[in-house]
Amino acid sequence: xxxxxxxxxxxxxxxxxxxxxxxxxxxxxxxxxxxxxxxxxxxxxxxxxxxxxxxxxxxxxxxxxxxxxxxxxxxxxxxxxxxxxxxxxxxxxxxxxxxxxxxxxxxxxxxxxxxxxxxxxxxxxxxxxxxxxxxxxxxxxxxxxxxxxxxxxxxxxxxxxxxxxxxxxxxxxxxxxxxxxxxxxxxxxxxxxxxxxxxxxxxxxxxxxxxxxxxxxxxxxxxxxxxxxxxxxxxxxxxxxxxxxxxxxxxxxxxxxxx
Amino acid sequence: xxxxxxxxxxxxxxxxxxxxxxxxxxxxxxxxxxxxxxxxxxxxxxxxxxxxxxxxxxxxxxxxxxxxxxxxxxxxxxxxxxxxxxxxxxxxxxxxxxxxxxxxxxxxxxxxxxxxxxxxxxxxxxxxxxxxxxxxxxxxxxxxxxxxxxxxxxxxxxxxxxxxxxxxxxxxxxxxxxxxxxxxxxxxxxxxxxxxxxxxxxxxxxxxxxxxxxxxxxxxxxxxxxxxxxxxxxxxxxxxxxxxxxxxxxxxxxxxxxxxxxxxxxxxxxxxxxxxxxxxxxxxxxxxxxxxxxxxxxxxxxxxxxxxxxxxxxxxxxxxxxxxxxxxxxxxxxxxxx
Amino acid sequence: xxxxxxxxxxxxxxxxxxxxxxxxxxxxxxxxxxxxxxxxxxxxxxxxxxxxxxxxxxxxxxxxxxxxxxxxxxxxxxxxxxxxxxxxxxxxxxxxxxxxxxxxxxxxxxxxxxxxxxxxxxxxxxxxxxxxxxxxxxxxxxxxxxxxxxxxxxxxxxxxxxxxxxxxxxxxxxxxxxxxxxxxxxxxxxxxxxxxxxxxxxxxxxxxxxxxxxxxxxxxxxxxxxxxxxxxxxxxxxxxxxxxxxxxxxxxxxxxxxxxxxxxxxxxxxxxxxxxxxxxxxxxx
Numbered sequence: 001x002x003x004x005x006x007x008x009x010x011x012x013x014x015x016x017x018x019x020x021x022x023x024x025x026x027x028x029x030x031x032x033x034x035x036x037x038x039x040x041x042x043x044x045x046x047x048x049x050x051x052x053x054x055x056x057x058x059x060x061x062x063x064x065x066x067x068x069x070x071x072x073x074x075x076x077x078x079x080x081x082x083x084x085x086x087x088x089x090x091x092x093x094x095x096x097x098x099x100x101x102x103x104x105x106x107x108x109x110x111x112x113x114x115x116x117x118x119x120x121x122x123x124x125x126x127x128x129x130x131x132x133x134x135x136x137x138x139x140x141x142x143x144x145x146x147x148x149x150x151x152x153x154x155x156x157x158x159x160x161x162x163x164x165x166x167x168x169x170x171x172x173x174x175x176x177x178x179x180x181x182x183x184x185x186x187x188x189x190x191x192x193x194x195x196x197x198x199x200x201x202x203x204x205x206x207x208x209x210x211x212x213x214x215x216x217x218x219x220x221x222x223x224x225x226x227x228x229x230x231x232x233x234x235x236x237x238x239x240x241x242x243x244x245x246x247x248x249x250x251x252x253x254x255x256x257x258x259x
Numbered sequence: 260x261x262x263x264x265x266x267x268x269x270x271x272x273x274x275x276x277x278x279x280x281x282x283x284x285x286x287x288x289x290x291x292x293x294x295x296x297x298x299x300x301x302x303x304x305x306x307x308x309x310x311x312x313x314x315x316x317x318x319x320x321x322x323x324x325x326x327x328x329x330x331x332x333x334x335x336x337x338x339x340x341x342x343x344x345x346x347x348x349x350x351x352x353x354x355x356x357x358x359x360x361x362x363x364x365x366x367x368x369x370x371x372x373x374x375x376x377x378x379x380x381x382x383x384x385x386x387x388x389x390x391x392x393x394x395x396x397x398x399x400x401x402x403x404x405x406x407x408x409x410x411x412x413x414x415x416x417x418x419x420x421x422x423x424x425x426x427x428x429x430x431x432x433x434x435x436x437x438x439x440x441x442x443x444x445x446x447x448x449x450x451x452x453x454x455x456x457x458x459x460x461x462x463x464x465x466x467x468x469x470x471x472x473x474x475x476x477x478x479x480x481x482x483x484x485x486x487x488x489x490x491x492x493x494x495x496x497x498x499x500x501x502x503x504x505x506x507x508x509x510x511x512x513x514x515x516x517x518x519x520x521x522x523x524x525x526x527x528x529x530x531x532x533x534x535x536x537x538x539x540x541x542x543x544x545x546x547x548x549x550x551x552x553x554x555x556x557x558x559x560x561x562x563x564x565x566x567x568x569x570x571x572x573x574x575x576x577x578x579x580x581x582x583x584x585x586x587x588x589x590x591x592x593x594x595x596x597x
Numbered sequence: 598x599x600x601x602x603x604x605x606x607x608x609x610x611x612x613x614x615x616x617x618x619x620x621x622x623x624x625x626x627x628x629x630x631x632x633x634x635x636x637x638x639x640x641x642x643x644x645x646x647x648x649x650x651x652x653x654x655x656x657x658x659x660x661x662x663x664x665x666x667x668x669x670x671x672x673x674x675x676x677x678x679x680x681x682x683x684x685x686x687x688x689x690x691x692x693x694x695x696x697x698x699x700x701x702x703x704x705x706x707x708x709x710x711x712x713x714x715x716x717x718x719x720x721x722x723x724x725x726x727x728x729x730x731x732x733x734x735x736x737x738x739x740x741x742x743x744x745x746x747x748x749x750x751x752x753x754x755x756x757x758x759x760x761x762x763x764x765x766x767x768x769x770x771x772x773x774x775x776x777x778x779x780x781x782x783x784x785x786x787x788x789x790x791x792x793x794x795x796x797x798x799x800x801x802x803x804x805x806x807x808x809x810x811x812x813x814x815x816x817x818x819x820x821x822x823x824x825x826x827x828x829x830x831x832x833x834x835x836x837x838x839x840x841x842x843x844x845x846x847x848x849x850x851x852x853x854x855x856x857x858x859x860x861x862x863x864x865x866x867x868x869x870x871x872x873x874x875x876x877x878x879x880x881x882x
Binding site for chain 3: 157160162
């Protein structure tokens with residue numbers, strides 16, 4: 001029998017929900033063990049190696065301390081394919097919502113005062129591609145079971161996972177929903193990477209952009225539109241930023257300049 | 260052409276007849292809009308006086324949003340055995356039937372698409388001429404009247420429906436429902452029919468002027484307003500999803516974990532997306548949104564005529580209803596004419 | 598509505614073919630030979646130079662590739678494929694005996710019937726030599742049916758020159774006027790390969806009878822303009838200049854929409870277009 005590819009699942013700063021999403025595969029989970037040899041999975045296994053030599057490393061979470069950064073570099077060195085797994089690793093997610101505003105230290109001091117850190121020196125949250133080469137991105141907060149399995153299968157098969165380069169609106173329309181923007185709601189569907197099958201708008205809840213920004217997102221036009229609908233600029237920008245992470249920093253600056 | 264009468268007091272019995280032929284689908288409300296939904300009991304089959312334009316048009320019955328084309332192993336494949344139910348769609352407006360006629364032409368020209376044909380053969384269309392909605396402009400695209408493509412077609416003439424039988428299957432239906440479909444059409448039918456048509460004509464509020472747009476598209480190919488639209492466009496692709504004649508799709512392979520089996524999926528794609536015209540080596544033939552918008556409008560208003568003899572816009576007004584940033588046939592035509 | 602339709606061979610289902618040999622033409626272009634599996638042997642696999650096929654690797658996907666072999670050499674399908682993305686990466690992993698799915702042939706191909714008896718100028722740039730090899734071999738195999746044969750080929754450098762040994766051998770032939778060039782670096786090949794852009798080879802193209810000549814061009818998008826300009830100097834009519842173009846395709850049969858230009862689908866009316874089409878249809882090159 002062919003040797004099973006080895007897999008390491010690592011978590012940095014985040015809610016660990018992406019790792020949970022793997023466990024959430026349920027029926028398929030047992031099947032998964034037939035095809036991969038999981039070396040590291042702290043959330044679900046005992047007897048883990050700290051950082052193992054693996055064929056595929058799934059990295060969840062953003063980098064928030066120097067210790068994490070060093071570990072990330074070691075993971076990179078020991079992994080064949082390194083995958084940014086979920087929104088935190090992809091673009092920083094909520095903990096990176098204020099990224100680039102230059103006030104991180106101010107905020108940090110406000111919370112921690114003059115506490116001294118010796119082990120894990122904190123730093124502003126950043127997605128992993130800021131530090132190491134990332135071979136594949138699996139978006140999602142958390143990734144959907146279906147898309148995660150599709151991506152994982154492609155990786156096991158030696159392929160680059162297919163990257164959804166269409167907005168949430170595509171799947172929202174597949175599900176025959178009325179456009180929430182037309183209904184006067186602050187929906188970020190057109191700016192957000194699809195693949196989630198649009199569960200929120202399908203329940204009449206506007207998209208908050210949790211899968212991250214799509215390559216072609218037209219924030220300028222969406223801002224103008226939402227202002228026409230009566231929303232305040234600051235509210236809109238705040239919403240843009242929640243899951244915008246590293247991808248939004250420049251865009252927001254440009255938007256504010258125009259404003 | 261056989262023309263019969265269906266008395267409104269028998270309207271509810273229509274369901275009992277249609278269900279003999281297959282699943283019955285009709286517009287059902289969803290929020291402030293409608294979608295085509297499966298009708299499980301006869302009370303739920305409502306025939307509206309107005310034209311109902313569900314969010315996703317009839318095309319969803321003929322080419323589902325996302326389906327598996329092939330199942331495969333690394334060296335073998337098979338076409339999935341699909342059990343496609345016969346589907347009777349009730350309350351289909353004239354413009355939508357024109358759209359189906361366009362799809363029929365499209366899917367049978369050059370090569371015949373069997374995935375489409377398999378579904379087309381199972382679709383029974385019960386059309387209904389309704390009063391236009393706010394955005395309808397089928398009177399400008401010559402699609403407010405329909406001559407073929409339906410099985411039955413209803414006109415609301417007050418206390419009865421006039422029923423036009425358009426196909427063999429339609430004929431089977433009226434034979435089956437001989438107790439509700441009557442050969443005795445009232446004497447004043449012509450008068451009433453003219454009245455209905457006049458009433459309908461007077462209801463149109465969208466007076467978009469399509470005169471000469473085909474040539475105007477050509478004349479304005481490099482006009483700066485395309486870039487303005489491009490800057491506004493959200494690339495959400497909704498216009499293409501709701502358009503009854505948009506057909507583009509993407510194909511992708513999915514694998515099971517074992518990598519030993521998998522499926523080839525076909526799902527709707529949109530020319531508004533960046534990857535649409537991307538080729539190997541990252542060359543993109545339509546990098547800008549303006550170019551993509553131009554492609555869509557050219558295809559709807561001009562190009563299709565070259566291929567099939569008529570424009571592929573049927574005047575349903577969905578793009579007007581749907582586009583969040585008001586890039587639609589009305590605003591584009593306005594620019595073309597200014 | 599009831600339909601009377603011919604049950605075509607299923608449009609979207611490939612014929613399974615076996616890879617029987619492969620070799621590297623350049624560091625990133627590999628040449629493959631494939632033959633239909635036994636159960637398909639009864640089918641007629643005729644095609645025209647310039648046509649393409651949709652190649653499937655189940656689990657990875659499907660993409661269009663020009664046929665590089667000639668229909669005069671029946672039974673074997675040849676492709677030369679550059680490693681550029683997901684599907685081509687996987688194609689490079691294929692071993693002899695592996696199975697691939699192929700659909701087609703699709704597209705118009707070169708209008709051979711109109712080219713009979715004519716002088717033919719072929720201009721290839723880079724990977725453009727792949728589909729044009731089909732045409733070249735076809736003409737060589739039916740040499741008496743055509744007039745003069747002029748073949749100009751430009752590659753980036755010696756390493757990137759496809760079929761380089763074959764061409765070097767053909768230089769000796771009196772059956773064609775062959776001229777090769779590389780953009781830069783012909784050291785060691787000065788006798789056979791020039792240095793400079795492919796347009797610079799036109800100095801060897803003389804005594805052209807514009808009424809009786811057809812030019813066939815294929816190469817990267819940026820090459821067409823300059824090459825066509827050179828050809829026009831010989832007063833060739835616009836519909837005697839044929840260009841083999843490329844587009845994204847998902848179906849090959851005019852349904853998926855991706856290759857649309859104006860109202861025409863490249864996979865149906867192309868990939869071979871005339872220079873008049875290029876002027877007339879926007880966005881073509």
